[in-house]
Amino acid sequence: MPDTGKESYRALNGLYVLHDELGSGGFGKVKLATHLLTGQYVAIKIIDKKKIGNDLPRVKTEMDALRTLSHQNICQLYQYIETTEKFFIIMEYCSGGEMFDYIVRKERLPEAEARHFFRQLVQAIAYVHSLGYAHRDLKPENLLLTEELKLKLIDFGLCARPGGPGLVNNKPLDTCCGSPAYAAPELILGQQYLGNRADVWSMGVLLYALLCGALPFEDDNMQLLYRKISNGRYYEPDFLTNSSKELLKRMLQVDPERRITVNELLRHPWLNSTYQAALKWQTIYDKNLVDEDVAREMAYHYGTQLGTMVGKIKEWRFDYLTATYHLLLQLKARGEKFALPPPRLANNQTGSNVISSPTIHNSLENNLDRSGLSDDDEEAYKENMHFKPDRHIAAGDERKKQMLENYSPFFQKIGVFSSQSDESGSSFTDEFEQKMRISKALSPDRDKKNSYARAVNEMLHMPSAFTGRSPQQRILFDRQANVSASTPSTPQGTLSDRDSRDREHKFESLYATAQHNHNHRVVTKPQSNLGYESSDKENQQKNAGGTTSNRDRAAGRGPVRITDDVARRYIYQTPQRPAYRGNINTDSSDRRPIARPRSTDRSCSRPIGLTTPPSIKSHNSPIDSPASGANSSDNGSRHTPRSATKTSKFRTRVFTSLERKAGKMINMLTPRKVRNNDSPQIIRSVQNMVNISVTSSDNPDKVRNALVTVFMQQNMKYEASGWKIFAWQKDTAGGSMNVELEVVILETLGKVGIRRKRLNGNAFLYKKVCEQILAMAQL
Numbered sequence: 051m052p053d054t055g056k057e058s059y060r061a062l063n064g065l066y067v068l069h070d071e072l073g074s075g076g077f078g079k080v081k082l083a084t085h086l087l088t089g090q091y092v093a094i095k096i097i098d099k100k101k102i103g104n105d106l107p108r109v110k111t112e113m114d115a116l117r118t119l120s121h122q123n124i125c126q127l128y129q130y131i132e133t134t135e136k137f138f139i140i141m142e143y144c145s146g147g148e149m150f151d152y153i154v155r156k157e158r159l160p161e162a163e164a165r166h167f168f169r170q171l172v173q174a175i176a177y178v179h180s181l182g183y184a185h186r187d188l189k190p191e192n193l194l195l196t197e198e199l200k201l202k203l204i205d206f207g208l209c210a211r212p213g214g215p216g217l218v219n220n221k222p223l224d225t226c227c228g229s230p231a232y233a234a235p236e237l238i239l240g241q242q243y244l245g246n247r248a249d250v251w252s253m254g255v256l257l258y259a260l261l262c263g264a265l266p267f268e269d270d271n272m273q274l275l276y277r278k279i280s281n282g283r284y285y286e287p288d289f290l291t292n293s294s295k296e297l298l299k300r301m302l303q304v305d306p307e308r309r310i311t312v313n314e315l316l317r318h319p320w321l322n323s324t325y326q327a328a329l330k331w332q333t334i335y336d337k338n339l340v341d342e343d344v345a346r347e348m349a350y351h352y353g354t355q356l357g358t359m360v361g362k363i364k365e366w367r368f369d370y371l372t373a374t375y376h377l378l379l380q381l382k383a384r385g386e387k388f389a390l391p392p393p394r395l396a397n398n399q400t401g402s403n404v405i406s407s408p409t410i411h412n413s414l415e416n417n418l419d420r421s422g423l424s425d426d427d428e429e430a431y432k433e434n435m436h437f438k439p440d441r442h443i444a445a446g447d448e449r450k451k452q453m454l455e456n457y458s459p460f461f462q463k464i465g466v467f468s469s470q471s472d473e474s475g476s477s478f479t480d481e482f483e484q485k486m487r488i489s490k491a492l493s494p495d496r497d498k499k500n501s502y503a504r505a506v507n508e509m510l511h512m513p514s515a516f517t518g519r520s521p522q523q524r525i526l527f528d529r530q531a532n533v534s535a536s537t538p539s540t541p542q543g544t545l546s547d548r549d550s551r552d553r554e555h556k557f558e559s560l561y562a563t564a565q566h567n568h569n570h571r572v573v574t575k576p577q578s579n580l581g582y583e584s585s586d587k588e589n590q591q592k593n594a595g596g597t598t599s600n601r602d603r604a605a606g607r608g609p610v611r612i613t614d615d616v617a618r619r620y621i622y623q624t625p626q627r628p629a630y631r632g633n634i635n636t637d638s639s640d641r642r643p644i645a646r647p648r649s650t651d652r653s654c655s656r657p658i659g660l661t662t663p664p665s666i667k668s669h670n671s672p673i674d675s676p677a678s679g680a681n682s683s684d685n686g687s688r689h690t691p692r693s694a695t696k697t698s699k700f701r702t703r704v705f706t707s708l709e710r711k712a713g714k715m716i717n718m719l720t721p722r723k724v725r726n727n728d729s730p731q732i733i734r735s736v737q738n739m740v741n742i743s744v745t746s747s748d749n750p751d752k753v754r755n756a757l758v759t760v761f762m763q764q765n766m767k768y769e770a771s772g773w774k775i776f777a778w779q780k781d782t783a784g785g786s787m788n789v790e791l792e793v794v795i796l797e798t799l800g801k802v803g804i805r806r807k808r809l810n811g812n813a814f815l816y817k818k819v820c821e822q823i824l825a826m827a828q829l
């Protein structure tokens with residue numbers, strides 16, 4: 051049966067609302083989403099089972115690792131859902147984007163800042179190794195940043211745990227994997243190797259990239275690249291300090307036996323220079339400890355005893371409960387309110403005798419050690435905390451249209467709820483969700499709007515299995531009952547001391563809030579202590595007026611005013627001009643969308659020096675993790691390794707930024723609206739934009755034609771749709787790169803701009819292509 055899209059996402063109904071795409075891999079995509087109960091953003095990796103085929107073990111490997119690993123510098127797994135068609139991996143959302151983009155923006159990092167990031171990477175890797183894992187695919191694309199520029203390691207699809215749980219990483223592996231430019235010599239020579247030693251080499255390459263803005267080993271020719279790596283000779287720029295040079299030398303040591311170990315790294319003077327405290331690599335999360343405040347809040351919401359709730363949390367089932375716990379814990383760590391909607395039952399009592407850690411996460415998580423940053427670094431750091439890469443901004447209007455289609459049920463719900471707003475409590479999302487599912491399951495072919503509306507209506511009158519009352523009756527009951535008398539005390543006081551208005555409106559506005567916030571770009575920053583960056587004047591004005599704050603709204607608290615304006619925003623459309631396609635390849639199989647190839651194992655059995663380059667098919671080691679053992683080699687031809695696409699075209703000063711050359715360092719911005727269906731998107735704010743090139747033209751048609759002409763001249767594959775042009779190109783490592791260029795109008799400058807976006811693939815190639823195209827277009 052064909053994948054009907056929405057149907058295959060049914061498992062998320064009532065739990066999450068999907069938003070823009072954050073990135074994509076060979077097997078699927080990663081989407082931004084809102085966790086409805088807490089109103090917090092999450093990232094959901096959606097993997098299509100049909101597409102992964104024999105690579106299923108890689109997903110299992112990643113899942114096993116993510117379930118085990120929990121560390122402040124590793125992207126936290128929240129929930130895992132498997133359906134017949136898909137895997138949904140729900141994770142912490144890292145809104146700061148990829149480390150790669152950060153380096154690109156800064157060209158190269160000052161030593162203190164490089165140290166600041168590198169310390170966090172070493173912490174993560176020391177922890178990973180301590181649990182017997184090796185990551186084996188370390189590169190800047192797999193390091194994400196949070197809004198606060200905390201580093202988070204992702205992508206454990208290639209990791210190995212050779213010794214099994216709890217054993218030190220000392221059993222040799224022989225599966226060569228990862229990205230060629232980051233691979234250790236012993237890997238590319240096809241020798242057996244120790245995963246932890248190989249990771250240290252890749253970290254050396256990473257450190258070099260941070261400090262120099264270039265890769266130490268790079269060549270278009272794979273054979274030459276391998277030769278350079280196995281010789282271990284690289285260029286040392288003069289600006290590197292002696293201490294940096296010494297550290298790099300020890301990490302990029304060809305002989306793994308002589309290479310610095312992670313333990314030595316932790317104590318190395320370069321890492322600790324100017325820092326007051328030694329590196330704390332241990333995790334701040336202890337699975338045996340549950341935060342009492344958070345558990346109490348959840349117990350209150352779910353109408354159960356505290357002891358029972360703690361027990362449930364400690365099962366770490368990675369279900370919605372686990373996700374809710376982690377998200378609340380994060381809110382608490384940031385010093386924000388973490389209230390859930392009112393309880394389903396108002397008469398449950400608290401338990402006691404709980405092992406709890408009310409302060410541990412809070413105190414540790416907030417104490418990211420910045421003592422090694424100078425005042426200047428700190429300023430630059432703060433400034434960059436507001437940097438957000440392009441891909442995290444609202445996507446085009448086509449997506450808005452799609453969202454309108456996808457989420458019309460939510461508007462149905464909003465309609466019902468707003469008419470009930472005085473009465474509606476917030477304790478019935480579960481029933482609602484259940485009803486929606488039942489309704490959809492029973493009548494998949496019926497008009498969805500009607501079935502949702504009916505479900506909502508029925509739900510409002512459906513007697514609860516617990517109380518026998520319908521939600522409407524229960525709201526009245528809850529109001530009459532003295533809730534505070536039956537609610538447990540918390541360290542902050544009784545629950546009734548809290549903002550009851552927040553609670554009453556919470557569920558009523560959950561669905562509305564998620565969509566409203568997202569579409570109005572009330573950025574639900576996980577790190578909202580940095581201040582809100584709403585671009586929505588309406589919201590800012592409301593804030594100034596002292597009504598519901600953006601923060602409250604972002605957290606799903608407080609009433610959401612649903613105006614016609616909200617609905618209007620959904621109808622902005624991407625200009626639907628007939629798509630015209632490049633003249634290169636008319637074979638439909640070669641058209642967009644091209645899924646980003648994943649990193650994958652590749653065989654290194656053929657040592658360097660042979661005329662035929664090593665195959666990129668995988669071969670497996672019996673010593674390797676059991677999961678990786680099932681990766682069959684024939685799969686290598688199905689999925690081009692993403693890693694192979696990322697690093698081959700790396701020249702000296704690869705990070706030389708296009709924006710810098712143009713003197714137009716520009717930051718992320720929020721798209722507003724389009725003028726009409728035939729006009730490009732209008733960008734109002736031009737402050738700090740990084741992903742937009744300003745042209746000298748005020749004629750969008752001319753700019754678009756110029757771009758298309760260059761694509762044609764260059765014989766590049768492209769496809770134009772409306773004001774967007776998608777292009778893709780193969781790189782020497784066998785992968786590909788996809789770029790999107792969009793013609794936009796920069797309102798304040800009165801000029802046409804070109805918004806660039808790397809959809810997937812080799813980041814370095816992306817930069818090069820963008821530079822070439824824009825230079826040739828002479829705009």
Ligand SMILES: Nc1ncnc2c1ncn2[C@@H]1O[C@H](COP(=O)(O)OP(=O)(O)OP(=O)(O)O)[C@@H](O)[C@H]1O
Nearest residue numbers: 072073074075076080093142143144647648649692
């Ligand atoms: N938690 C997250 N928060 C924000 N963005 C994310 C998150 N996880 C992934 N992304 C984005 O999605 C992209 C793809 O993610 P990821 O590398 O995990 O996919 P993949 O399919 O495993 O890719 P690969 O081909 O490298 O195996 C990342 O490069 C990143 O830009």
